Amino acid sequence: xxxxxxxxxxxxxxxxxxxxxxxxxxxxxxxxxxxxxxxxxxxxxxxxxxxxxxxxxxxxxxxxxxxxxxxxxxxxxxxxxxxxxxxxxxxxxxxxxxxxxxxxxxxxxxxxxxxxxxxxxxxxxxxxxxxxxxxxxxxxxxxxxxxxxxxxxxxxxxxxxxxxxxxxxxxxxxxxxxxxxxxxxxxxxxxxxxxxxxxxxxxxxxxxxxxxxxxxxxxxxxxxxxxxxxxxxxxxxxxxxxxxxxxxxxxxxxxxxxxxxxxxxxxxxxxxxxxxxxxxxxxxxxxxxxxxxxxxxxxxxxxxxxxxxxxxxxxxxxxxxxxxxxxxxxxxxxxxxxxxxxxxxxxxxxxxxxxxxxxxxxxxxxxxxxxxxxxxxxxxxxx
Numbered sequence: 564x565x566x567x568x569x570x571x572x573x574x575x576x577x578x579x580x581x582x583x584x585x586x587x588x589x590x591x592x593x594x595x596x597x598x599x600x601x602x603x604x605x606x607x608x609x610x611x612x613x614x615x616x617x618x619x620x621x622x623x624x625x626x627x628x629x630x631x632x633x634x635x636x637x638x639x640x641x642x643x644x645x646x647x648x649x650x651x652x653x654x655x656x657x658x659x660x661x662x663x664x665x666x667x668x669x670x671x672x673x674x675x676x677x678x679x680x681x682x683x684x685x686x687x688x689x690x691x692x693x694x695x696x697x698x699x700x701x702x703x704x705x706x707x708x709x710x711x712x713x714x715x716x717x718x719x720x721x722x723x724x725x726x727x728x729x730x731x732x733x734x735x736x737x738x739x740x741x742x743x744x745x746x747x748x749x750x751x752x753x754x755x756x757x758x759x760x761x762x763x764x765x766x767x768x769x770x771x772x773x774x775x776x777x778x779x780x781x782x783x784x785x786x787x788x789x790x791x792x793x794x795x796x797x798x799x800x801x802x803x804x805x806x807x808x809x810x811x812x813x814x815x816x817x818x819x820x821x822x823x824x825x826x827x828x829x830x831x832x833x834x835x836x837x838x839x840x841x842x843x844x845x846x847x848x849x850x851x852x853x854x855x856x857x858x859x860x861x862x863x864x865x866x867x868x869x870x871x872x873x874x875x876x877x878x879x880x881x882x883x884x885x886x887x888x889x890x891x892x893x894x895x896x897x898x899x900x901x902x903x904x905x906x907x908x909x910x911x912x913x914x915x916x917x918x919x920x921x922x923x924x925x926x927x928x929x930x931x932x933x934x935x936x937x938x939x940x941x942x943x944x945x946x
Contacts, residue, residue: 605630606666609627620722636666641697700871706848716750722769820876820923820924914931
């Protein structure tokens with residue numbers, strides 16, 4: 564090999580080493596933020612508008628904390644696919660028009676459940692304005708299988724994972740329990756227990772997530788927020804009346820499911836679904852242990868929690884064969900968890916047969932989202 568060629572190989576090797584060191588240090592996150600240059604953000608848009616990419620990053624939450632008025636309150640609400648409910652009372656849209664001094668920061672999508680939120684909570688804990696967070700529990704999380712490997716890895720955030728591992732306010736025991744569960748579900752091992760190539764892969768995956776999140780944030784450039792008033796001026800009675808009217812206009816079937824959803828997903832398979840949950844329940848599930856992990860994280864980080872118990876659609880689950888007694892046992896188990904762990908519970912289990920509380924067979928609807936939002940606001944304000 565001649566001297567010039569050897570020099571080229573040496574330069575390439577040095578460059579790879581520099582790139583690797585850069586990717587393994589906080590400088591990589593700083594570089595990712597270069598993608599944000601020139602963008603401007605509305606706090607309402609950051610609070611309620613997101614993509615799969617921006618959910619995996621931490622920067623959306625940090626930017627929201629910077630963009631929201633210093634006098635405003637920010638309440639983080641964690642959940643799953645109910646944030647996709649297309650009703651106008653969904654707070655990802657509704658709060659934009661109703662509150663200028665309290666923001667509900669929504670995080671979650673389908674397949675994001677207790678374990679993912681436990682990791683995320685530890686990742687963002689130091690940036691919370693007030694040490695409070697709400698977790699919306701979907702009964703459908705508590706299947707006998709719990710969150711599956713494929714589902715968990717689809718929504719897994721390496722960025723949240725590494726930030727969680729760096730949170731020294733968590734006990735080593737809790738970090739290890741989370742790590743064991745993550746590995747069980749197909750996620751990465753912690754850096755100290757992984758091979759070098761796995762560590763590099765995890766770091767690079769986190770960096771890629773931050774880049775994609777930063778790129779997604781550039782699309783959030785609407786700086787014009789509606790002229791909403793203080794949250795205290797919301798007329799909840801009038802809003803409930805409006806929610807009932809909207810629900811009545813969009814549901815015309817015996818299950819009180821939105822017509823569009825009913826025609827698309829239910830009508831042709833109605834007979835097929837009948838009795839399919841007769842021998843099943845939501846009483847035994849790995850999700851309960853994952854929920855305990857979430858509550859342990861919150862306790863160690865001194866974060867006050869409110870759990871939100873979402874009801875099942877009574878008419879629909881009667882059709883499935885999951886009877887009232889069985890469903891009541893599930894709700895009682897959630898109440899027992901909240902009582903034993905001494906956390907607040909917004910219990911909506913009594914709304915199983917309330918028209919328009921749900922949008923479809925599982926997601927919050929017109930009345931449901933409004934009542935849950937009121938509970939979130941009250942919790943944040945200490946009411």
